[in-house]
Amino acid sequence: MTEARPLTISDLAARTGLRPDTVRYYERVGLMPEPRRTSGDHRRYDDLAVDRLQFIRGAQRLGLRLHDIRDLLAVRDTGECPCEPAEPLLRSRIAEIDAELDRLQHLRADLVAMADQLPSATCPDPVPGTWCPPDHRVTEGRCDACSI
Numbered sequence: 483m484t485e486a487r488p489l490t491i492s493d494l495a496a497r498t499g500l501r502p503d504t505v506r507y508y509e510r511v512g513l514m515p516e517p518r519r520t521s522g523d524h525r526r527y528d529d530l531a532v533d534r535l536q537f538i539r540g541a542q543r544l545g546l547r548l549h550d551i552r553d554l555l556a557v558r559d560t561g562e563c564p565c566e567p568a569e570p571l572l573r574s575r576i577a578e579i580d581a582e583l584d585r586l587q588h589l590r591a592d593l594v595a596m597a598d599q600l601p602s603a604t605c606p607d608p609v610p611g612t613w614c615p616p617d618h619r620v621t622e623g624r625c626d627a628c629s630i
Contacts, residue, residue, distance in 0.1 A: 488518070488526035498535040505535070513538055513552055545575050 491502045508514040517525040541551045557564040
């Protein structure tokens with residue numbers, strides 16, 4: 483069985499959907515090991531580099547931070563399954579997503595309340611910088627009378 487042809491950085495980037503400078507950045511920050519080099523100092527990669535970049539991209543899609551991904555890769559590099567250390571990271575990410583969903587639900591409710599009051603035939607011109615009519619009071623950026 484013959485070894486696959488080594489990949490250039492452009493080949494690697496194309497196979498993983500990344501830009502070459504992203505691959506170089508991952509090398510600088512320690513997510514990717516230093517690649518083999520040709521006598522002309524050109525980088526050469528193998529299929530393990532493709533797999534590693536796919537792992538990194540998958541972890542990023544989940545919203546994991548680069549330092550967390552580096553920790554998972556360190557475990558993975560030992561030959562151990564990174565599942566156990568991944569669990570607290572994933573649970574933390576789930577909590578972040580839940581908090582963001584809660585924030586977005588409140589934002590949506592505020593927008594729906596505002597939209598339900600529009601259009602209004604009695605809508606006076608707003609106070610500059612607010613949605614509040616001039617004869618209403620603004621408290622903490624909200625119109626007291628309009629709930630907006």
